[in-house]
Amino acid sequence: MIELYNDMEEETPFVDLEEGVLKDLEKAKQIYGEEYVSQKVNGILKEVLSWLDLEGDKKQ
Numbered sequence: 001m002i003e004l005y006n007d008m009e010e011e012t013p014f015v016d017l018e019e020g021v022l023k024d025l026e027k028a029k030q031i032y033g034e035e036y037v038s039q040k041v042n043g044i045l046k047e048v049l050s051w052l053d054l055e056g057d058k059k060q
Contacts, residue, residue: 017025028037 025037025041
């Protein structure tokens with residue numbers, strides 16, 4: 001996941017993560033492996049996105 005982020009052409013971050021979150025993600029990847037952490041993060045992001053109305057034009 002982070003490698004995909006790093007390989008993007010634009011330098012604009014996909015999501016503005018806090019420094020502590022980035023450090024913890026790197027630590028988790030070292031402990032549990034990149035694939036496992038990516039699966040968990042993707043699952044959480046899917047859940048959060050399910051809370052949003054992605055079909056409407058609502059911006060907050």
